[in-house]
Amino acid sequence: MPSRRRTLLKVIILGDSGVGKTSLMNQYVNRKFSNQYKATIGADFLTKEVQFEDRLFTLQIWDTAGQERFQSLGVAFYRGADCCVLVYDVNSMKSFDNLNNWREEFLIQASPSDPENFPFVVLGNKVDVDGGNSRVVSEKKARAWCASKGNIPYFETSAKEGINVEEAFQCIAKNALKSGEEEEIYLPDTIDVGTSSQPRSTGCEC
Template sequence: MAKKHGDFNQKIDYVFKVVLIGDSAVGKSQLLARFARNEFSLDSKATIGVEFQTRTLNIDHKTVKAQIWDTAGQERYRAVTSAYYRGAVGAMLVYDMTKRQSFDHVARWLEELRCHADKNIVIMLIGNKSDLSTLRAVPTEDAKEFAQRENLFFLETSALESINVESAFLTVLTEIYRVISKKALVANEESNSNGNSSLLKGTNIAIPLEKPAGNTSACCMSS
Protein backbone atom coordinates (compact mmCIF):
# COMPACT_ATOMS: atom_id res chain seq x y z
CA MET A 1 0.00 0.00 0.00
CA ALA A 2 1.44 3.37 -0.99
CA LYS A 3 1.71 5.97 1.76
CA LYS A 4 2.85 9.54 2.00
CA HIS A 5 6.45 9.53 3.12
CA GLY A 6 7.59 12.00 5.73
CA ASP A 7 11.33 11.27 5.85
CA PHE A 8 12.73 13.53 3.15
CA ASN A 9 16.30 12.53 3.99
CA GLN A 10 15.75 9.03 2.72
CA LYS A 11 17.23 8.06 -0.61
CA ILE A 12 14.81 8.41 -3.52
CA ASP A 13 14.66 5.16 -5.51
CA TYR A 14 12.60 6.47 -8.41
CA VAL A 15 11.31 9.76 -9.79
CA PHE A 16 8.18 9.40 -11.95
CA LYS A 17 7.04 12.30 -14.11
CA VAL A 18 3.26 12.38 -14.62
CA VAL A 19 1.54 14.99 -16.79
CA LEU A 20 -1.98 16.42 -16.46
CA ILE A 21 -3.73 17.16 -19.76
CA GLY A 22 -7.23 18.14 -20.87
CA ASP A 23 -9.30 21.23 -21.64
CA SER A 24 -9.16 24.41 -19.57
CA ALA A 25 -11.28 24.59 -16.40
CA VAL A 26 -11.80 20.83 -16.00
CA GLY A 27 -10.02 20.90 -12.63
CA LYS A 28 -6.47 19.76 -13.43
CA SER A 29 -4.82 22.24 -11.06
CA GLN A 30 -7.31 21.37 -8.31
CA LEU A 31 -6.61 17.66 -8.70
CA LEU A 32 -2.90 18.39 -8.43
CA ALA A 33 -3.37 20.58 -5.34
CA ARG A 34 -5.55 17.92 -3.70
CA PHE A 35 -3.06 15.12 -4.34
CA ALA A 36 0.16 17.01 -3.61
CA ARG A 37 -0.93 19.22 -0.70
CA ASN A 38 -4.48 18.03 0.16
CA GLU A 39 -5.76 21.53 -0.69
CA PHE A 40 -8.68 22.91 -2.68
CA SER A 41 -9.36 26.55 -3.53
CA LEU A 42 -12.85 27.70 -4.50
CA ASP A 43 -11.47 30.85 -6.13
CA SER A 44 -8.77 29.13 -8.16
CA LYS A 45 -7.58 31.21 -11.11
CA ALA A 46 -5.98 30.00 -14.31
CA THR A 47 -2.22 30.34 -14.18
CA ILE A 48 0.15 30.73 -17.09
CA GLY A 49 3.14 28.53 -17.71
CA VAL A 50 3.99 25.00 -16.66
CA GLU A 51 3.85 24.12 -12.97
CA PHE A 52 4.68 20.97 -11.11
CA GLN A 53 4.31 19.66 -7.59
CA THR A 54 5.99 16.69 -5.99
CA ARG A 55 4.95 14.15 -3.44
CA THR A 56 7.07 11.35 -2.05
CA LEU A 57 5.48 7.97 -1.35
CA ASN A 58 6.36 4.39 -0.51
CA ILE A 59 5.43 1.81 -3.14
CA ASP A 60 6.42 -1.79 -2.48
CA HIS A 61 9.04 -0.65 0.08
CA LYS A 62 10.64 1.71 -2.46
CA THR A 63 10.73 5.50 -2.08
CA VAL A 64 9.09 7.07 -5.11
CA LYS A 65 8.96 10.80 -5.81
CA ALA A 66 5.97 11.67 -7.99
CA GLN A 67 6.61 14.77 -10.07
CA ILE A 68 3.19 15.91 -11.31
CA TRP A 69 3.17 18.48 -14.14
CA ASP A 70 0.25 20.78 -14.92
CA THR A 71 -0.27 22.63 -18.21
CA ALA A 72 -1.52 25.59 -16.15
CA GLY A 73 -3.38 27.46 -18.86
CA GLN A 74 -1.31 26.49 -21.89
CA GLU A 75 -4.07 24.34 -23.32
CA ARG A 76 -6.25 27.34 -24.17
CA TYR A 77 -3.49 28.55 -26.51
CA ARG A 78 -2.76 25.08 -27.89
CA ALA A 79 0.86 25.65 -26.93
CA VAL A 80 1.42 22.36 -25.15
CA THR A 81 4.69 21.18 -26.68
CA SER A 82 6.70 18.01 -26.88
CA ALA A 83 8.97 19.34 -24.09
CA TYR A 84 6.02 19.11 -21.69
CA TYR A 85 5.61 15.40 -22.42
CA ARG A 86 9.31 14.54 -22.52
CA GLY A 87 10.26 11.98 -19.89
CA ALA A 88 6.67 11.44 -18.74
CA VAL A 89 5.88 7.86 -17.72
CA GLY A 90 2.29 8.58 -16.67
CA ALA A 91 -0.57 10.87 -17.72
CA MET A 92 -3.88 11.97 -16.24
CA LEU A 93 -6.30 12.82 -19.05
CA VAL A 94 -8.99 14.95 -17.41
CA TYR A 95 -12.46 16.04 -18.54
CA ASP A 96 -15.31 17.75 -16.69
CA MET A 97 -18.25 15.35 -16.41
CA THR A 98 -20.64 18.34 -16.48
CA LYS A 99 -19.27 19.59 -19.82
CA ARG A 100 -19.76 17.24 -22.76
CA GLN A 101 -17.38 19.22 -24.96
CA SER A 102 -14.47 18.56 -22.61
CA PHE A 103 -15.12 14.81 -22.99
CA ASP A 104 -15.49 15.10 -26.77
CA HIS A 105 -11.99 16.65 -26.86
CA VAL A 106 -10.44 13.72 -24.97
CA ALA A 107 -9.68 11.82 -28.19
CA ARG A 108 -7.71 14.80 -29.51
CA TRP A 109 -5.72 15.07 -26.28
CA LEU A 110 -5.02 11.34 -26.35
CA GLU A 111 -3.77 11.57 -29.93
CA GLU A 112 -1.43 14.42 -29.01
CA LEU A 113 -0.19 12.54 -25.95
CA ARG A 114 0.57 9.42 -27.95
CA CYS A 115 2.40 11.46 -30.57
CA HIS A 116 4.75 13.11 -28.09
CA ALA A 117 5.06 10.66 -25.19
CA ASP A 118 6.54 7.21 -24.77
CA LYS A 119 4.41 4.50 -26.37
CA ASN A 120 4.07 2.62 -23.08
CA ILE A 121 3.05 5.60 -20.95
CA VAL A 122 0.47 4.71 -18.28
CA ILE A 123 -2.72 6.74 -18.85
CA MET A 124 -5.67 7.38 -16.51
CA LEU A 125 -8.88 8.91 -17.90
CA ILE A 126 -10.46 11.07 -15.20
CA GLY A 127 -14.01 12.40 -15.14
CA ASN A 128 -13.71 15.22 -12.62
CA LYS A 129 -16.38 17.11 -10.64
CA SER A 130 -18.39 14.02 -9.72
CA ASP A 131 -19.82 16.01 -6.79
CA LEU A 132 -21.98 17.88 -9.37
CA SER A 133 -23.99 14.77 -10.16
CA THR A 134 -27.20 16.68 -10.96
CA LEU A 135 -25.34 18.49 -13.76
CA ARG A 136 -23.84 15.34 -15.30
CA ALA A 137 -23.47 15.62 -19.08
CA VAL A 138 -21.21 12.60 -19.66
CA PRO A 139 -22.66 9.18 -18.75
CA THR A 140 -20.20 6.96 -16.89
CA GLU A 141 -20.73 4.22 -19.48
CA ASP A 142 -19.58 6.50 -22.32
CA ALA A 143 -16.30 7.16 -20.53
CA LYS A 144 -15.87 3.49 -19.56
CA GLU A 145 -16.35 2.38 -23.14
CA PHE A 146 -13.81 4.93 -24.40
CA ALA A 147 -11.30 3.90 -21.74
CA GLN A 148 -11.69 0.20 -22.52
CA ARG A 149 -11.35 0.83 -26.25
CA GLU A 150 -8.16 2.82 -25.74
CA ASN A 151 -6.73 0.64 -22.94
CA LEU A 152 -6.85 3.40 -20.34
CA PHE A 153 -7.50 3.28 -16.61
CA PHE A 154 -10.65 5.21 -15.64
CA LEU A 155 -12.07 6.85 -12.52
CA GLU A 156 -14.54 9.61 -11.75
CA THR A 157 -13.18 12.05 -9.17
CA SER A 158 -14.09 15.09 -7.12
CA ALA A 159 -11.19 17.36 -6.24
CA LEU A 160 -13.65 19.41 -4.15
CA GLU A 161 -14.76 16.49 -1.98
CA SER A 162 -11.48 14.56 -2.31
CA ILE A 163 -13.18 11.54 -3.89
CA ASN A 164 -10.98 9.05 -5.79
CA VAL A 165 -8.17 11.61 -6.25
CA GLU A 166 -5.71 9.58 -4.17
CA SER A 167 -6.84 6.35 -5.83
CA ALA A 168 -6.39 7.77 -9.33
CA PHE A 169 -2.82 8.95 -8.78
CA LEU A 170 -1.79 5.87 -6.80
CA THR A 171 -3.17 3.55 -9.48
CA VAL A 172 -1.05 5.28 -12.13
CA LEU A 173 2.08 5.46 -9.96
CA THR A 174 1.79 1.81 -8.90
CA GLU A 175 1.34 0.67 -12.50
CA ILE A 176 4.39 2.74 -13.55
CA TYR A 177 6.38 1.09 -10.77
CA ARG A 178 5.32 -2.37 -11.99
CA VAL A 179 6.42 -1.56 -15.54
CA ILE A 180 9.76 -0.11 -14.43
CA SER A 181 10.41 -2.97 -11.99
CA LYS A 182 9.75 -5.53 -14.71
CA LYS A 183 12.25 -3.81 -17.00
CA ALA A 184 14.84 -3.72 -14.20
CA LEU A 185 14.31 -7.42 -13.46
CA VAL A 186 14.74 -8.37 -17.12
CA ALA A 187 17.87 -6.20 -17.40
CA ASN A 188 19.32 -7.75 -14.25
CA GLU A 189 18.64 -11.30 -15.47
CA GLU A 190 20.26 -10.53 -18.80
CA SER A 191 23.34 -9.06 -17.12
CA ASN A 192 23.65 -12.09 -14.83
CA SER A 193 23.46 -14.44 -17.79
CA ASN A 194 26.34 -12.51 -19.32
CA GLY A 195 28.39 -12.87 -16.17
CA ASN A 196 27.98 -9.24 -15.13
CA SER A 197 26.00 -9.13 -11.91
CA SER A 198 26.89 -5.56 -10.90
CA LEU A 199 24.42 -3.76 -13.16
CA LEU A 200 21.80 -3.02 -10.53
CA LYS A 201 23.93 -3.19 -7.38
CA GLY A 202 24.04 0.08 -5.50
CA THR A 203 23.04 2.17 -8.47
CA ASN A 204 19.92 4.13 -9.24
CA ILE A 205 19.25 3.32 -12.87
CA ALA A 206 16.59 4.97 -14.99
CA ILE A 207 14.99 2.18 -16.96
CA PRO A 208 13.32 3.51 -20.14
CA LEU A 209 9.92 2.14 -21.03
CA GLU A 210 10.18 -0.24 -23.95
CA LYS A 211 8.96 0.96 -27.33
CA PRO A 212 7.29 -1.65 -29.54
CA ALA A 213 9.40 -2.80 -32.45
CA GLY A 214 8.39 -1.89 -35.97
CA ASN A 215 6.56 1.31 -35.10
CA THR A 216 8.16 3.79 -37.49
CA SER A 217 5.08 5.74 -38.55
CA ALA A 218 5.40 9.50 -38.70
CA CYS A 219 4.05 11.37 -35.73
CA CYS A 220 0.99 13.53 -36.15
CA MET A 221 1.16 17.28 -35.91
CA SER A 222 -0.58 19.21 -33.14
CA SER A 223 -3.27 21.56 -34.31
Protein backbone atom coordinates in the same frame (compact mmCIF):
# COMPACT_ATOMS: atom_id res chain seq x y z
CA MET B 1 18.03 -4.45 4.25
CA PRO B 2 16.01 -2.64 1.55
CA SER B 3 17.75 -0.38 -0.93
CA ARG B 4 17.33 3.35 -0.36
CA ARG B 5 17.27 4.16 -4.03
CA ARG B 6 14.67 6.68 -5.07
CA THR B 7 13.01 6.70 -8.46
CA LEU B 8 11.64 9.79 -10.16
CA LEU B 9 8.30 9.25 -11.88
CA LYS B 10 7.07 11.98 -14.20
CA VAL B 11 3.31 12.32 -14.57
CA ILE B 12 1.58 14.73 -16.99
CA ILE B 13 -2.01 15.93 -16.43
CA LEU B 14 -3.87 16.98 -19.58
CA GLY B 15 -7.38 18.19 -20.33
CA ASP B 16 -9.40 21.25 -21.26
CA SER B 17 -9.04 24.46 -19.31
CA GLY B 18 -11.26 24.52 -16.22
CA VAL B 19 -11.79 20.77 -15.76
CA GLY B 20 -9.93 20.80 -12.43
CA LYS B 21 -6.42 19.61 -13.26
CA THR B 22 -4.71 22.00 -10.83
CA SER B 23 -7.31 21.34 -8.14
CA LEU B 24 -6.82 17.57 -8.40
CA MET B 25 -3.06 17.96 -8.11
CA ASN B 26 -3.35 20.30 -5.11
CA GLN B 27 -5.89 18.05 -3.39
CA TYR B 28 -3.58 15.05 -3.76
CA VAL B 29 -0.30 16.73 -2.82
CA ASN B 30 -1.41 19.41 -0.35
CA ARG B 31 -4.89 18.21 0.71
CA LYS B 32 -6.20 21.65 -0.22
CA PHE B 33 -8.96 22.96 -2.45
CA SER B 34 -9.63 26.53 -3.56
CA ASN B 35 -12.89 27.80 -5.03
CA GLN B 36 -10.96 30.60 -6.72
CA TYR B 37 -10.21 29.58 -10.29
CA LYS B 38 -6.87 30.67 -11.69
CA ALA B 39 -5.82 29.45 -15.12
CA THR B 40 -2.43 27.75 -15.28
CA ILE B 41 -0.03 29.72 -17.47
CA GLY B 42 2.31 27.42 -19.35
CA ALA B 43 3.04 24.59 -16.91
CA ASP B 44 3.67 23.98 -13.25
CA PHE B 45 4.52 20.92 -11.20
CA LEU B 46 4.32 19.56 -7.67
CA THR B 47 6.15 16.60 -6.18
CA LYS B 48 5.09 14.01 -3.67
CA GLU B 49 7.01 11.08 -2.24
CA VAL B 50 5.24 7.75 -2.31
CA GLN B 51 6.36 4.36 -1.06
CA PHE B 52 5.72 0.96 -2.58
CA GLU B 53 7.15 -2.25 -1.13
CA ASP B 54 9.96 -0.58 0.84
CA ARG B 55 11.04 1.60 -2.05
CA LEU B 56 10.73 5.38 -2.17
CA PHE B 57 9.46 7.10 -5.30
CA THR B 58 9.22 10.79 -6.10
CA LEU B 59 6.10 11.53 -8.11
CA GLN B 60 6.64 14.66 -10.19
CA ILE B 61 3.18 15.80 -11.35
CA TRP B 62 3.09 18.29 -14.22
CA ASP B 63 0.01 20.44 -14.69
CA THR B 64 -0.12 21.92 -18.19
CA ALA B 65 -2.33 24.73 -19.38
CA GLY B 66 -5.52 23.73 -21.15
CA GLN B 67 -5.58 26.79 -23.40
CA GLU B 68 -4.55 26.08 -26.97
CA ARG B 69 -2.14 29.00 -27.16
CA PHE B 70 0.09 27.30 -24.60
CA GLN B 71 0.12 23.90 -26.27
CA SER B 72 3.28 24.76 -28.19
CA LEU B 73 5.08 24.42 -24.85
CA GLY B 74 4.19 20.75 -24.92
CA VAL B 75 7.24 18.97 -26.27
CA ALA B 76 9.63 19.93 -23.46
CA PHE B 77 7.13 19.04 -20.76
CA TYR B 78 5.80 15.84 -22.31
CA ARG B 79 9.14 14.20 -23.02
CA GLY B 80 10.20 11.65 -20.44
CA ALA B 81 6.70 11.22 -19.00
CA ASP B 82 5.99 7.87 -17.34
CA CYS B 83 2.20 8.23 -17.22
CA CYS B 84 -0.36 10.61 -18.72
CA VAL B 85 -3.54 11.56 -16.88
CA LEU B 86 -6.47 12.71 -19.03
CA VAL B 87 -9.03 14.80 -17.14
CA TYR B 88 -12.50 15.90 -18.18
CA ASP B 89 -15.49 17.48 -16.43
CA VAL B 90 -18.47 15.08 -16.19
CA ASN B 91 -20.70 18.16 -16.60
CA SER B 92 -19.11 19.16 -19.93
CA MET B 93 -19.53 16.98 -23.02
CA LYS B 94 -16.99 19.12 -24.91
CA SER B 95 -14.27 18.36 -22.36
CA PHE B 96 -15.03 14.64 -22.72
CA ASP B 97 -15.06 14.78 -26.53
CA ASN B 98 -11.64 16.45 -26.44
CA LEU B 99 -10.01 13.57 -24.53
CA ASN B 100 -9.10 11.92 -27.80
CA ASN B 101 -7.39 15.10 -29.02
CA TRP B 102 -5.37 15.36 -25.80
CA ARG B 103 -4.38 11.69 -26.00
CA GLU B 104 -3.27 12.02 -29.62
CA GLU B 105 -1.44 15.27 -28.89
CA PHE B 106 0.46 13.61 -26.06
CA LEU B 107 1.52 10.63 -28.18
CA ILE B 108 2.74 12.98 -30.93
CA GLN B 109 4.63 15.34 -28.61
CA ALA B 110 6.03 12.80 -26.15
CA SER B 111 6.90 10.15 -28.76
CA PRO B 112 6.95 7.25 -26.27
CA SER B 113 8.92 4.22 -27.42
CA ASP B 114 5.88 1.95 -27.09
CA PRO B 115 2.81 4.13 -27.76
CA GLU B 116 0.45 1.14 -27.86
CA ASN B 117 1.21 0.27 -24.26
CA PHE B 118 1.97 3.69 -22.79
CA PRO B 119 0.04 4.08 -19.49
CA PHE B 120 -2.87 6.51 -19.44
CA VAL B 121 -5.38 7.08 -16.64
CA VAL B 122 -8.69 8.93 -17.17
CA LEU B 123 -10.36 11.02 -14.45
CA GLY B 124 -13.96 12.20 -14.72
CA ASN B 125 -13.87 15.16 -12.34
CA LYS B 126 -16.48 17.38 -10.62
CA VAL B 127 -18.92 14.57 -9.75
CA ASP B 128 -19.96 16.66 -6.71
CA VAL B 129 -21.43 19.54 -8.76
CA ASP B 130 -25.18 19.98 -8.21
CA GLY B 131 -25.36 16.64 -6.45
CA GLY B 132 -24.62 14.95 -9.76
CA ASN B 133 -27.77 16.31 -11.39
CA SER B 134 -25.96 18.43 -13.97
CA ARG B 135 -23.68 15.73 -15.32
CA VAL B 136 -23.94 15.05 -19.04
CA VAL B 137 -21.33 12.30 -19.47
CA SER B 138 -22.43 8.98 -18.00
CA GLU B 139 -19.98 6.64 -16.31
CA LYS B 140 -20.97 3.97 -18.85
CA LYS B 141 -20.02 6.24 -21.77
CA ALA B 142 -16.68 7.14 -20.20
CA ARG B 143 -15.82 3.53 -19.39
CA ALA B 144 -16.71 2.49 -22.95
CA TRP B 145 -14.28 5.10 -24.31
CA CYS B 146 -11.53 3.90 -21.96
CA ALA B 147 -12.16 0.28 -22.98
CA SER B 148 -11.89 1.22 -26.66
CA LYS B 149 -8.45 2.74 -26.03
CA GLY B 150 -6.95 -0.38 -24.48
CA ASN B 151 -8.75 -0.58 -21.14
CA ILE B 152 -7.46 2.66 -19.66
CA PRO B 153 -8.10 2.79 -15.87
CA TYR B 154 -10.96 5.18 -15.06
CA PHE B 155 -11.91 7.07 -11.90
CA GLU B 156 -14.73 9.47 -11.11
CA THR B 157 -13.36 12.19 -8.85
CA SER B 158 -14.13 15.36 -6.98
CA ALA B 159 -11.14 17.57 -6.26
CA LYS B 160 -13.37 19.68 -4.01
CA GLU B 161 -14.62 16.82 -1.84
CA GLY B 162 -11.49 14.67 -2.20
CA ILE B 163 -13.54 11.80 -3.69
CA ASN B 164 -11.34 9.08 -5.24
CA VAL B 165 -8.36 11.45 -5.56
CA GLU B 166 -6.00 9.39 -3.40
CA GLU B 167 -7.09 6.14 -5.06
CA ALA B 168 -6.67 7.61 -8.54
CA PHE B 169 -3.14 8.84 -7.89
CA GLN B 170 -2.14 5.51 -6.33
CA CYS B 171 -3.16 3.90 -9.59
CA ILE B 172 -1.34 6.61 -11.56
CA ALA B 173 1.86 5.97 -9.58
CA LYS B 174 1.63 2.21 -10.11
CA ASN B 175 1.12 2.69 -13.83
CA ALA B 176 4.04 5.14 -13.99
CA LEU B 177 6.24 2.47 -12.41
CA LYS B 178 5.73 0.27 -15.44
CA SER B 179 7.70 2.69 -17.61
CA GLY B 180 9.68 4.69 -15.08
CA GLU B 181 12.03 2.27 -13.38
CA GLU B 182 15.12 3.16 -15.33
CA GLU B 183 15.51 6.69 -13.97
CA GLU B 184 16.88 6.26 -10.48
CA ILE B 185 18.15 8.91 -8.11
CA TYR B 186 20.68 7.69 -5.57
CA LEU B 187 20.42 9.28 -2.16
CA PRO B 188 23.72 10.80 -0.99
CA ASP B 189 25.91 9.05 1.57
CA THR B 190 24.24 5.69 1.17
CA ILE B 191 25.66 2.40 0.06
CA ASP B 192 23.90 0.44 -2.61
CA VAL B 193 23.41 -2.91 -0.95
CA GLY B 194 21.92 -4.43 -4.07
CA THR B 195 18.33 -5.24 -4.78
CA SER B 196 16.46 -8.38 -5.53
CA SER B 197 15.94 -9.07 -9.19
CA GLN B 198 12.57 -10.59 -8.41
CA PRO B 199 9.86 -9.10 -10.60
CA ARG B 200 7.58 -6.79 -8.72
CA SER B 201 3.86 -6.59 -9.28
CA THR B 202 2.96 -3.14 -10.52
CA GLY B 203 -0.44 -4.04 -11.89
CA CYS B 204 -3.18 -1.62 -11.02
CA GLU B 205 -6.40 -3.16 -9.85
CA CYS B 206 -8.65 -0.33 -10.80
